[in-house]
Amino acid sequence: DAGVIQSPRHEVTEMGQEVTLRCKPISGHDYLFWYRQTMMRGLELLIYFNNNVPIDDSGMPEDRFSAKMPNASFSTLKIQPSEPRDSAVYFCASRLLVYEQFFGPGTRLTVL
């Protein structure tokens, strides 16, 4: 298994543009998590899903952020419109039941 897959690995965009980050969890995992990592705030949980259903989205910064999980093998995190303060590394992670959480390589987002 290739592990959790994220795309793109790097994204540079201009303020106001829409950004879509993608994640493919490990096959068979029933939990999926989206995190944001910044120097100032460390690792923050944005939202997580269980069996494709959003369970806790209290970490989503504002309405500009949205996340979907249309099926067990795919999730997206969308930012519209993007702002410079959204610049960060965004991680996706997946987990089976109560076992170890596996992280993807991250997407480094730069908003100019």
Added chain:
Amino acid sequence: AQRVTQPEKLLSVFKGAPVELKCNYSYSGSPELFWYVQYSRQRLQLLLRHISRESIKGFTADLNKGETSFHLKKPFAQEEDSAMYYCALSRGSTLGRLYFGRGTQLTVWP
């Protein structure tokens, strides 16, 4: 509410010296504690969980409920231990989400 505190943002030691990365938590129930590590240009990965009571790469961590701490220790640091370390908490065996500390960047000098 639960909280994880890692008081040191940066920690530097020389190779062969003991190292301790501090983690304190606040949670009124029975937490499960973890240490995650992120080596340069690599994914964040699980290093240890307290329930396993094992030593990984020479690191150990003991859950001290009286002091609400879960410090990570290694008696003799190696250069390859240089990485970002995150302490994380889960609210009991049902897990759900993890609550992460802000991380400690460990540098081991030769």
